[in-house]
Amino acid sequence: MLGAIEQLLKDEIGLNSQSVGLSVIRHALKERMTATGIGDLHEYWSVVTRSRSELQQLINAVIVPETWFFRDRDAFSGMTGYARAHITRRRPIRLLSLPCSTGEEAYTMAMAMFDAGYGADDFTIEARDISSRNLEQAQLALYGRNSFRGTDLAFRDRYFEPVEEGGYRPNAAVLGRVHFKLANLLDPPEAAELGGYDIVFCRNLLIYFDRPTQDRALDRLEQFLAPGGLLLVGPAESALPIARGFASARLPMAFAFVRAPKTQPVEPPRAVTPAAPPAKPVARPAAPMRPAPPKKPPAVSRPLQPKESPAPDPRAASLASIERAANGGRLAEAREAALAHLAQFGPSADAFYHLGLVQDADGHPAEAIQNYRKAIYLAPDHREALAQLALLLQRQGDGAGARALNSRLDRMANRSGS
Template structure:
């Protein structure tokens, strides 16, 4: 049985563009779920999918590979607390914040820790965290994490808010009670029906899984849920898309933040500590992990798996010889075998570019930026593609980011 029906179902139910994950991953997920369901063929499994919403969710969870950790892309949390005094001028307490998709909870809990660290009283903010995966939400509600959820050099928050036990690092109840987890689909008509708009929305690294039309639909839904002049944080590879909507970029390198509404002059940012008077902690509190300055390199080496350089060189050699299809196939095998990496996706993008497969090239450059936000090569080539597609504003934004990346990370 061909996989087109399964592709169409995933597109209909969750907006997934199968090209974003690759058909081999879809094929593997479908066969794994068929085997776990105890069925002999894909026709029988297809019938099961039509009858079981639970099995649809299992298949969705099989094709979604959550990759998250606490204070991922730290600059977004920095900017959130810096902009908070301006946001409170037009917001009514409690401050309403949305994290979607929230995956296994690291992002919404990071938001809560960042706000608590600047002295915001718990009763002054509420975080709704939404994800399509019941399995991810179960992990989030349990709030016990392994070492992979703590990356980078700034981990003082772990000592302050977590206790190590037999299950891992257990999050304190003070943080847990600030987050309400909800199982839901961004495209479900009744999602958040009747809820007041949100002052801040984090929707990072979701849009890269959609085709262009679905991306614009998703951004429209998000802006409808955003309060006037509310703040929207997106992923590194998604910022160019925001320029095509009524959103104004905030001048904060690597934060990928946008404001609802037309451009206006930003007032000077007051220090967050002047807004709330923190209560003296029972023990000395470490400086907030959210407001530390990250090292000059945007990502540590531990953030992505090691690459077999000899294999990459072989891919490059095939491409240089004009064997683009062979090079693309080998590069895809590399990603499947060793995991996603910015270097591999960037090389795949160059191969598609050379083969005049512009949309596939753009998708690969976006994935490279998802894994390495400061990848200047991916930014430059994606900007060139956007320029040819008539998206001058998006191209200009990426070019500016590429220049900043080169200045901040000299060779």
């Protein structure tokens, strides 16, 4: 009978009992049998298979709600950097947190967007989860110590109000950006949501699925994404989108992906490195990471799957290996690869940009700024370098510098019509 319950949970929510352990399922079962006053497993089975509300309660009892504010910070700076560089026309930008658990992730998305200079009218956040219990907590929005982890809690002063009975609640501006709804990732998206999101967070859920269910879930996630949309998964899940045809979005430690083109051979890594230091800035060919509108194959720049993207020359292969290391969060390796690239091939906008990203992630903002600036000197239209430098300057308190770069990005977007 326990096996039947396992199968029921797998069919309903994709839960792979091996990922959580049978003891979690036993514990949830015990909790529900006690709550319903049913002592016999067969009797409980006949109730749970007939009553949608009891099934929901069993799901609530079995899921893992673990989450906290700014969990994996780079995911949120990756989100805003990508939005700034690539989602330049659409307003409001549409963001999805699925699963949102008790709301911390979705509210963090709102805080990060405000921090990046977006206003309340510039974005909306939909948040979904299969647990009605979690959603009630999310809407109550009262958070204790467990939701605030790590040492950098300055965001709490900026965006939360202490509550008399204890705990903190996000301010009205943050609360107002997020809309919660019960949903199962494995169900088809509603028609209005198909292709509707510019950025989708699906973090720390795929790990609870078996392989076929992970593939199903990724196909669903793709349906939610607008052309050129960004998908962010958890660190332990970062190999899965690649295996399902996504390409890395090259945002270090963000575990972020875009849809790889299906129909055309993948463009090889683009080397913008001049053979020798340029006498004057070199115009960078426009290569937006955001895929083109439907019909045309999406113009994702430089996806990195080796099988689809055989490196055509040593310089391109070297750049690809820097990106792979950076995207995999192997900072020391990425730094070494970038330095080796510069030594072997001379100045390169992409190598400087990656060196900057690594230094930024590693807590060396001054060095990161220098390298972003070098990248922009070599390739004045390097959107990613401009966006990352803008974010870094903003974090450093140089609002004027950040605004200047953001206006430059806006002007570029207006020119290219993206």
